[in-house]
Amino acid sequence: MNHATNITWQTSQVTQAQRQRLLGHRSAVLWFTGLSGSGKSTIANAVEKALYDRQISSYVLDGDNVRFGLNQNLGFSAEDRTENIRRIGEVSKLFVDAGVLTLTAFISPYRADRDQVRARLGASEFIEIFVDTPLAVCEQRDVKHLYAKARRGEITGFTGIDAPYEAPKRPEITIDTSQQPLATSVEQILTYLTANGYLTAPNGVAAP
Amino acid sequence: MNHATNITWQTSQVTQAQRQRLLGHRSAVLWFTGLSGSGKSTIANAVEKALYDRQISSYVLDGDNVRFGLNQNLGFSAEDRTENIRRIGEVSKLFVDAGVLTLTAFISPYRADRDQVRARLGASEFIEIFVDTPLAVCEQRDVKHLYAKARRGEITGFTGIDAPYEAPKRPEITIDTSQQPLATSVEQILTYLTANGYLTAPNGVAAP
Numbered sequence: 040m041n042h043a044t045n046i047t048w049q050t051s052q053v054t055q056a057q058r059q060r061l062l063g064h065r066s067a068v069l070w071f072t073g074l075s076g077s078g079k080s081t082i083a084n085a086v087e088k089a090l091y092d093r094q095i096s097s098y099v100l101d102g103d104n105v106r107f108g109l110n111q112n113l114g115f116s117a118e119d120r121t122e123n124i125r126r127i128g129e130v131s132k133l134f135v136d137a138g139v140l141t142l143t144a145f146i147s148p149y150r151a152d153r154d155q156v157r158a159r160l161g162a163s164e165f166i167e168i169f170v171d172t173p174l175a176v177c178e179q180r181d182v183k184h185l186y187a188k189a190r191r192g193e194i195t196g197f198t199g200i201d202a203p204y205e206a207p208k209r210p211e212i213t214i215d216t217s218q219q220p221l222a223t224s225v226e227q228i229l230t231y232l233t234a235n236g237y238l239t240a241p242n243g244v245a246a247p
Numbered sequence: 248m249n250h251a252t253n254i255t256w257q258t259s260q261v262t263q264a265q266r267q268r269l270l271g272h273r274s275a276v277l278w279f280t281g282l283s284g285s286g287k288s289t290i291a292n293a294v295e296k297a298l299y300d301r302q303i304s305s306y307v308l309d310g311d312n313v314r315f316g317l318n319q320n321l322g323f324s325a326e327d328r329t330e331n332i333r334r335i336g337e338v339s340k341l342f343v344d345a346g347v348l349t350l351t352a353f354i355s356p357y358r359a360d361r362d363q364v365r366a367r368l369g370a371s372e373f374i375e376i377f378v379d380t381p382l383a384v385c386e387q388r389d390v391k392h393l394y395a396k397a398r399r400g401e402i403t404g405f406t407g408i409d410a411p412y413e414a415p416k417r418p419e420i421t422i423d424t425s426q427q428p429l430a431t432s433v434e435q436i437l438t439y440l441t442a443n444g445y446l447t448a449p450n451g452v453a454a455p
Contacts, residue, residue, distance in 0.1 A: 052295070052296070053292075053295050053305075058299075058304070062304060084261075087260070087261050088260070091266075094269060096269060096270060096345075096346070098266075098341070098345040100341065108340060109334060126317060126334075129316040133338065133342075134342075134345070137304075137306040137342070137347055139347070
């Protein structure tokens with residue numbers, strides 16, 4: 040036997056559908072978008088917890104694990120914001136391919152950038168969730184004291200103050216956290232996922 | 248009730264250990280390194296298939312899904328190669344945090360770049376697998392006809408021909424595909440994973 044020819048011994052590759060079947064549910068990205076302080080991360084983390092309790096494999100990508108890692112070499116210029124979202128979109132695509140229900144919590148203010156990510160993913164793999172909390176409410180919360188700094192001019196290019204936020208035109212889900220408690224927002228998302236078959240495995244793929 | 252204060256209602260976040268427990272095994276990155284044609288992707292894909300058959304959730308990052316996606320804006324200069332590996336390392340870290348056994352198949356020729364990734368991951372989360380197939384064997388295979396092009400000078404900066412490959416000093420696993428069939432290499436890796444407890448869930452974490 041000529042071992043050097045082993046490289047041509049092709050193994051069947053594991054497919055996305057097989058990974059979903061193994062995990063027992065479909066995969067997609069829940070793309071949260073909205074102003075700073077709108078509640079994106081809070082809802083995303085609460086949904087992850089609810090999914091975990093139902094034994095669904097999910098993962099949250101947010102500023103904490105992306106801005107200081109993968110995207111640590113990016114700033115907040117328009118160009119860098121676009122590259123920031125592009126990379127997050129590509130990582131989401133990998134996670135979805137791996138079978139994981141992926142949640143992203145970034146302001147992602149530009150419509151074109153979000154639509155670019157949507158185009159990179161398969162049909163029904165991109166679920167846009169517009170966290171439509173009014174600016175006044177976000178600014179009143181100001182958990183990170185960023186709005187105050189932006190108003191004082193200590194931060195420039197801050198979304199909602201002196202940089203644009205382009206709202207989604209046809210988001211799959213819209214949430215206004217000033218109108219309902221967190222538990223209701225979580226329930227709203229779980230209902231959507233259940234109704235659209237995300238929480239059950241795809242048919243027609245044999246489990247190992 | 249003031250709904251605007253919901254943002255401060257903290258949910259307990261799901262931890263890496265809980266995700267591992269849910270999936271029933273530990274997570275780590277199996278970092279394959281070696282020359283072009285050494286067999287990295289072939290072994291990685293075969294290991295993924297073997298893990299899938301054991302109902303282990305794993306995922307392969309390789310040129311196919313990374314070079315044309317996340318790293319499409321990088322070339323092959325020394326600087327871009329370093330950024331290429333840095334990004335792959337950061338994505339691996341996210342996947343490991345998500346509980347997935349992650350396999351990466353890239354030449355990753357620079358020792359410093361690989362050590363940087365190792366340093367970014369937790370203890371025993373980085374398993375370096377040196378696919379130590381001799382250059383002559385890789386060049387004889389030349390599946391992608393790249394060595395021929397490099398010898399003719401049509402490609403420059405090609406690892407092993409006119410660019411350096413820095414072999415790992417203390418890899419966790421070493422494989423020479425010219426000395427053993429693919430099945431043996433797969434078995435070698437599975438034995439390592441089993442012996443070191445990767446294929447069973449961590450203790451002390453309650454499942455949901």
